[in-house]
Amino acid sequence: MSGNEAVARGAYEAGVRVAAAYPGTPSTEILEALATYPSVDARWSPNEKVALDVALGASLGGARSLAAMKHVGLNVAADTFMTAAYVGVGGGLVVISADDPGMHSSQNEQDNRFFARLAGVPLLEPADSEDARRLTRAAFEISEEFDTPVLLRTTTRVAHGRSLVQPAERTEAPARGFQRDRAKYVMLPANARRRRLALLERLERLRVRAEEGAFTTEIEGDSTVGVVTSGIPYHYVREVLPDAGVLRLALTNPLPIERIRAFAAKFERLFVVEELEPFLEDALAAAGLRAEGKAFFPRTGELSPDVVRQGFARAGLLAAGTVPAAAPATTPRPPVLCPGCPHSAPFLVLRRLNAVVAGDIGCYTLAALEPLAAMDTCIAMGSSIGMAVGLAASGGAGGPVVATIGDSTFLHSGVQGLMEAVYSQADITVLILDNGTTAMTGGQHHPGTGAALDGSPRPAVDLVGLCRSLGVEQIEVVDPYDMGALERGLERATARRGPAVVITNRPCVEAPVKIRDHPFEVIDDRCIACQLCMNLDCPSLLWTDATWHEDRRRVEIDGSTCTGCTVCAQLCPAGAIVPLAMVGAP
């Protein structure tokens, strides 16, 4: 199983009844896997905070519950998370944070282990898929025994790596029902003060449990080197230094510090090997335990056996010759929008309008790259509209200010930005790129798609009605494959005072079904090599060796990938792009 499938398996075995999430790499498959199990109500929420609210509510109602998200999702859910630690649980509550060291698919690299320390909740760190299954299952037990949410933190390699697991049967957790307890569940200051003390007392009980060693494994070694580690770096350490003593921690908040002290006393040199921040290393230092760590191992990016080997070589434990040379670099292949992507043409128009574009997160963020090069900022999910309001308020934008945002992102956290735009009557245009799915993470449903996680029909949010209800007076729906309509719509919107909304309405070419209309071709001798079509950055448009006036290269179309969206044909001033003549056609 992948780590994500194993988390789902562990939760299923533990008797989880309600699971909520908002998609985000590398966490998305947890909910998709959970949805395949019977007796589990698995659902997409509009954002991570709502997902955690749903899971917490279900927990207080007595059901074992889970909320899953990528690391930045926990920023969105943090408000609930911090106080959920005070409230405690009814049925066990497990929060999964899938961190992304190396930023394979994220806007930042943050070590969410600090969230567990900040909130005062137990933290579990699986090292592989079996660990993920076993620890997720155990997390529900800890949650109920200690009356606390539990944070289970994976990383991309654990989430997406595959290894053997030993599945067990599901244990149905007893349905406890909702136990009314306002002193515990209503966080007025007087109650919260008492709950804060309960939280500290529970952390101490957890520390005692950790000292008993249930979540700690010691590998004996010779007396020269001892390594404290957690998560997937454990496997790297074992591979690189098979003779070293290793203390592998699965529970990393609270730490079994006396257990670590006893381990440390056995070795001449003590190391901590961990990904990202010196979370363990600093805790050891605070307890008076001097360990070597970030002096030799990087604080950014993923570790790997080679990176760990290099670190131990720098520390003088391995001869330099034992460290393999870096693997030859692969040819970089930058990501591109798909052939026929309905997000391309709107950005071409925005560039022509010389708009200052506050972008957001989704497939369309690729419009920031050449040749579209039509997005100027991108910070965090849902930030585009507020950023556009601020750019307009600065008076220094120097062009029409446009926020671009996908449908899933708009419903995640963009709506409040639009409220602000109406409230402050900002001179901005909001371009909602509605492709009817959460394309970036693989095409998940959301409240605007009209279907639930299992595909069953649900009422869909009416985007036009929603924007109107917020007080937007000018709203236009345009076809992003119609260059003229796009230009007219965006020109009208940007010329106007006050906020305006333009919504594009073509589905993603990949979801829910692959769209393949009749492909197009370039008639060679009509192509004047103006290369206007190349600004679209469509992967179906290819350079040829044929030139026009000897120096400008002509273009051809790969008919096997062309979706027939027609946009390049509309751009071509020479009429050289036409529907592909099929062999055998009359």
Ligand SMILES: Cc1ncc(C[n+]2csc(CCOP(=O)(O)OP(=O)(O)O)c2C)c(N)n1
């Ligand atoms: C807080 C947070 N949650 C989740 C993600 C992962 N993520 C990035 S963009 C995105 C949504 C993309 O959908 P949409 O806005 O509809 O744009 P599309 O990709 O379909 O063009 C998601 C879920 C993230 N980056 N940040």
